[in-house]
Amino acid sequence: MITVPQIWAHLDGLAKPRRSLGRLEAMAARLAAIQQTLAPATRPRRLVLFAGDHGVVARGVSMWPSEVTSLMVGTILAGRASSSVLAKAHDCSLRLVDVGVAADPSPSPPPFFRYARVARGTRDLSVEPAMTPEQFEQAWNVGSDEAAAAIGDGNVVLLAGEMGIGNTTSTACLTALLANTTPENAVGIGAGADQSTLQTKQLIVSQAVERARPGNAQEVRGAIAALAGFEIAAMAGFFAAGARLGATLLLDGYVATAAALVAERLQPGTVSSMIAAHRSAEPGHGAALAHLELEPLLDWGMRLGEGTGALVALPLIDSAAALLREVASLSELGVARED
Amino acid sequence: MITVPQIWAHLDGLAKPRRSLGRLEAMAARLAAIQQTLAPATRPRRLVLFAGDHGVVARGVSMWPSEVTSLMVGTILAGRASSSVLAKAHDCSLRLVDVGVAADPSPSPPPFFRYARVARGTRDLSVEPAMTPEQFEQAWNVGSDEAAAAIGDGNVVLLAGEMGIGNTTSTACLTALLANTTPENAVGIGAGADQSTLQTKQLIVSQAVERARPGNAQEVRGAIAALAGFEIAAMAGFFAAGARLGATLLLDGYVATAAALVAERLQPGTVSSMIAAHRSAEPGHGAALAHLELEPLLDWGMRLGEGTGALVALPLIDSAAALLREVASLSELGVARED
Numbered sequence: 001m002i003t004v005p006q007i008w009a010h011l012d013g014l015a016k017p018r019r020s021l022g023r024l025e026a027m028a029a030r031l032a033a034i035q036q037t038l039a040p041a042t043r044p045r046r047l048v049l050f051a052g053d054h055g056v057v058a059r060g061v062s063m064w065p066s067e068v069t070s071l072m073v074g075t076i077l078a079g080r081a082s083s084s085v086l087a088k089a090h091d092c093s094l095r096l097v098d099v100g101v102a103a104d105p106s107p108s109p110p111p112f113f114r115y116a117r118v119a120r121g122t123r124d125l126s127v128e129p130a131m132t133p134e135q136f137e138q139a140w141n142v143g144s145d146e147a148a149a150a151i152g153d154g155n156v157v158l159l160a161g162e163m164g165i166g167n168t169t170s171t172a173c174l175t176a177l178l179a180n181t182t183p184e185n186a187v188g189i190g191a192g193a194d195q196s197t198l199q200t201k202q203l204i205v206s207q208a209v210e211r212a213r214p215g216n217a218q219e220v221r222g223a224i225a226a227l228a229g230f231e232i233a234a235m236a237g238f239f240a241a242g243a244r245l246g247a248t249l250l251l252d253g254y255v256a257t258a259a260a261l262v263a264e265r266l267q268p269g270t271v272s273s274m275i276a277a278h279r280s281a282e283p284g285h286g287a288a289l290a291h292l293e294l295e296p297l298l299d300w301g302m303r304l305g306e307g308t309g310a311l312v313a314l315p316l317i318d319s320a321a322a323l324l325r326e327v328a329s330l331s332e333l334g335v336a337r338e339d
Numbered sequence: 340m341i342t343v344p345q346i347w348a349h350l351d352g353l354a355k356p357r358r359s360l361g362r363l364e365a366m367a368a369r370l371a372a373i374q375q376t377l378a379p380a381t382r383p384r385r386l387v388l389f390a391g392d393h394g395v396v397a398r399g400v401s402m403w404p405s406e407v408t409s410l411m412v413g414t415i416l417a418g419r420a421s422s423s424v425l426a427k428a429h430d431c432s433l434r435l436v437d438v439g440v441a442a443d444p445s446p447s448p449p450p451f452f453r454y455a456r457v458a459r460g461t462r463d464l465s466v467e468p469a470m471t472p473e474q475f476e477q478a479w480n481v482g483s484d485e486a487a488a489a490i491g492d493g494n495v496v497l498l499a500g501e502m503g504i505g506n507t508t509s510t511a512c513l514t515a516l517l518a519n520t521t522p523e524n525a526v527g528i529g530a531g532a533d534q535s536t537l538q539t540k541q542l543i544v545s546q547a548v549e550r551a552r553p554g555n556a557q558e559v560r561g562a563i564a565a566l567a568g569f570e571i572a573a574m575a576g577f578f579a580a581g582a583r584l585g586a587t588l589l590l591d592g593y594v595a596t597a598a599a600l601v602a603e604r605l606q607p608g609t610v611s612s613m614i615a616a617h618r619s620a621e622p623g624h625g626a627a628l629a630h631l632e633l634e635p636l637l638d639w640g641m642r643l644g645e646g647t648g649a650l651v652a653l654p655l656i657d658s659a660a661a662l663l664r665e666v667a668s669l670s671e672l673g674v675a676r677e678d
Contacts, residue, residue, distance in 0.1 A: 015419070015421075016420075016645075017530040017531050018531070020530065020620075020641065020642045021421070021639075021641050022620060022642070023637075023640060023641070024639060024641060024651060064678070068674070075354055075667055078667070080667035081354060081666065081667070082353075082355050082360070082662060085661045085665040085666050086658055086661060086662070088661070088665075089657050090657075090658075191356040191359065191678065192356050192357070192678030281359075281361060298637075300360075300361040300362035300363060301361030302360050302361045302363060303359050303361070304356060304360055308360065315653075318654075319425055319429075319650070322427070322428040323421060323424060327419060328420070333410060333414060335410065339402050339530065
């Protein structure tokens, strides 16, 4: 067992002014604590993207139609989406799992695609539960299997991302349910919403959360299923298995953080394997991160999803790992600390 | 000529919600404007480290002795300093130029080392000019030659860093002189200073700036020479030549920014080729960046120097370039903007 004081003693012994790399050192310390080594690894790494549609889109919560989910799945498969391009730039393998898209799937997908649909989109959470507890379990298992496979392939850092028009509505519901925040604070513009769309979204979120809120702790799983998306359930299972199996998890934006809230609630301790990549432009994201006691690396007003925030932050953890692994110690140089 | 509106029209046409990558898009726009292309490049890239000593160290402005400059030069040459490790992690070549170290040089340095000493350290700026205008010119030329050589070798992104015990004292003087800030605001702990060292440093900076402050605009070059370090003068020449020859400059921390202030004063327009990597823990750095109208990418409380902040930020500009170069446009996908 490597303790946090041992990690800081190592960092404070390196050939540089004490604590002079600020947040980079704090992140290095967290990475060492997660991996339980002073020589953490950040390669190989994999991003798994989960795609699913949302029945609630019929209520007008997004300015984009559900068809865009499948269109973006196609763009990812063609290597031309923001996530594909950033994954390639930062030496991160990518898989795409269709866990519940509504449209017909591509007839000849590439090998990094997996068809694992629970259903053709969730039901409309504004009028009925988005999914049954059994469907939640099924989507969760798709995610946990992906994490196990990624780790089996040797990956040490795992990233999850999502594609699903309407999923910030589901995310706002889960954030209000699990992070002690109000629906007003949990609702933002997502991928695009004008003022009237935003009001619709806020009303739907408050009513859905009110209806789903469980009377007792045992019912929380049912409440989560009533508000989730298949891609969110899958990401939650992915995080839970990843943490259990010893991976380092790099957390993306608002939707991924809703999955982290779910994972932490159902498997407490999951979040201690996580590093938060960024705080997004969505107002509820800050509340969700604070609830999980995660301090994000970047505060850049990103709100794209697809794992893009985690991919942008990925080389920052490479820096932290390199520092720990390779910088000389002052004692090797025969110098005493002066500061 | 590619205009800023043309660059934003391109970004706004990509297959993602409009402006959904926040600061990453702002940086992509700046990169495209600097390189005058919608397909900017970030490789190959080079970090040039300039090392020099400071006569003012005799006055007790740092908790580290001047010998540490040469010790750290040795550590960089051995590939074991923070800068060496981060440069390797991010595929950045490195050169180290001794432009004024006090100690005897290494007898058998590696090929990436250049011996180009102006003198064995500057004179004590608290009692006399740190260097003559001729020495300033000589150090500046060492830097501009390095930039020209780096660009001649094909590098498109240039980083500069420094090693020099005592150089935050010189930096504070130049910041107070050139960025309209007070000596009190310009002085921080640098690589290490306790309360009494800090008071000494503040007193020295105020007196030196008062003495050097030119009576008229023509004398500013003399005032800069009186307060600079050889490594700062060399970085200033490096930036000026890099900008003139079309490179993209990624700016490190407080000391490098003092060199940017010098370069901008002597060659106006230099800063428009720069992207600021981070805002350091030194209080004067924010004032210097604001004076240059630069918005830093990271605010991580780093204060190591050696180019480390620029190296940590380097992959962030890789993300911006990849986004511009490779993401599909909505029109290719046959979709109209909805947001």
